Amino acid sequence: DTEVTQTPKHLVMGMTNKKSLKCEQHMGHRAMYWYKQKAKKPPELMFVYSYEKLSINESVPSRFSPECPNSSLLNLHLHALQPEDSALYLCASSQDSGDRKFTLNTGELFFGEGSRLTVL
Amino acid sequence: GQSLEQPSEVTAVEGAIVQINCTYQTSGFYGLSWYQQHDGGAPTFLSYNALDGLEETGRFSSFLSRSDSYGYLLLQELQMKDSASYFCARFYSKTSYDKVIFGPGTSLSVIP
Numbered sequence: 001d002t003e004v005t006q007t008p009k010h011l012v013m014g015m016t017n018k019k020s021l022k023c024e025q026h027m028g029h030r031a032m033y034w035y036k037q038k039a040k041k042p043p044e045l046m047f048v049y050s051y052e053k054l055s056i057n058e059s060v061p062s063r064f065s066p067e068c069p070n071s072s073l074l075n076l077h078l079h080a081l082q083p084e085d086s087a088l089y090l091c092a093s094s095q096d097s098g099d100r101k102f103t104l105n106t107g108e109l110f111f112g113e114g115s116r117l118t119v120l
Numbered sequence: 121g122q123s124l125e126q127p128s129e130v131t132a133v134e135g136a137i138v139q140i141n142c143t144y145q146t147s148g149f150y151g152l153s154w155y156q157q158h159d160g161g162a163p164t165f166l167s168y169n170a171l172d173g174l175e176e177t178g179r180f181s182s183f184l185s186r187s188d189s190y191g192y193l194l195l196q197e198l199q200m201k202d203s204a205s206y207f208c209a210r211f212y213s214k215t216s217y218d219k220v221i222f223g224p225g226t227s228l229s230v231i232p
Contacts, residue, residue, distance in 0.1 A: 031218055042207055042222035043163060056219055090162060094218060107153045107168025107211055109220055114162055 006091050006112035014120050015081060021115045023074040023091030032074040033109065034066060035090040043090055049074060081119045088114045124208055124223030131229045132198055140193045140226045142208030150212040152191045153220070154182050158204045166193065168211070195228075203230045 004025045013019050023032065030051050035043035048056035049068045057066075063085075065077040074091055092109040124144045132138040142152065151170035155163040167175050169184035169191060181194040195202055208223040 033220070035222075042225050045219070045221060048219060050218075094220075107151050107170065108165040109153070109155075109163075109209075111162040111164070 004091055004093055004110050004112035006089075006115050008115055009113065010116050010118075012118045012120065013078065013081065015083070017081075018077070018079045020078065021076040021089055021091075021117075023076075023112055024072055025093040025110065026072055027093060027110065028071075029093035029095055029110070030071060031094045032068065033092040033094075034074070034076055035092065037088045037090055037114070047076075078117070081117075083119050086117055086119045088116050090114045124210055124221070126206075126208060126223045126226045128224065129227045129229070131231060134198055134200060134230055134232055136198050137194065137196050138198060138228065140195075140206050140208075140228070142191045142193070142223055144189050144191075144208075144210050144223075146189050148212045149186070149189070149210060151210075152182070152184055153209045153211055154180075154193045155207045155209060155222070156204050157207065157225075163207065166206075170211075198230050200230050200232070203228060 007022045011019060032049045034046040036046055037043045045058050046060045047066045052068045052071055063080050067075040091112045094109045124142055126142050130138055151168060153168045154166040156166055157163045166180050167177055167182035169175055169182050172184055172186055174181055174183045179196045184191040205225045205227050207225045209220050211220050
């Protein structure tokens with residue numbers, strides 16, 4: 001299984017709503033990522049989890065709250081979003097090469113199809 | 121710094137060869153990946169270089185020169201389906217995690 005599965009595929013929410021995006025992988029990858037992508041722009045890194053611990057928060061506003069319940073799952077909790085937060089949210093996973101004795105860095109991120117979020 | 125630079129648009133003829141360049145700032149650099157993304161789709165991995173030289177995968181090749189802080193993606197025998205956005209992504213690893221930052225992307229248009 002080389003898939004990263006994201007749900008929902010589409011989400012429309014109001015600025016006062018609370019919703020969550022979910023991501024799942026069963027490749028045994030220990031690094032998982034959230035990216036945000038606006039139209040005609042590159043993916044923009046938001047968060048990195050390594051071995052279920054938050055390793056990177058790229059100064060993301062607190063209305064975005066990540067969670068890694070276990071090594072296969074990654075959530076992104078959304079609360080009080082703004083219309084400018086409308087974007088495609090991509091989850092990715094990779095072999096974590098931090099422990100170089102045991103892993104080979106192939107340089108590959110496996111992306112899910114994304115969750116397209118619209119904030120009204 | 122983490123910034124990367126790529127040409128914003130490239131147009132090439134079907135069957136031809138095209139090269140997409142990427143320059144990066146050296147600090148913290150570990151490796152360079154290339155991704156393809158069609159409109160409405162997810163990025164898909166094409167190639168990766170951690171060492172100097174050429175990596176070949178079918179019609180796609182990628183090159184890295186660490187001394188020049190420069191890499192490129194080479195697409196041969198272009199097909200219409202190769203029309204997409206192409207991103208270089210710098211990869212750097214700390215002792216406990218990896219971080220991947222994407223370049224601005226190059227929109228490739230393949231014309232008949």
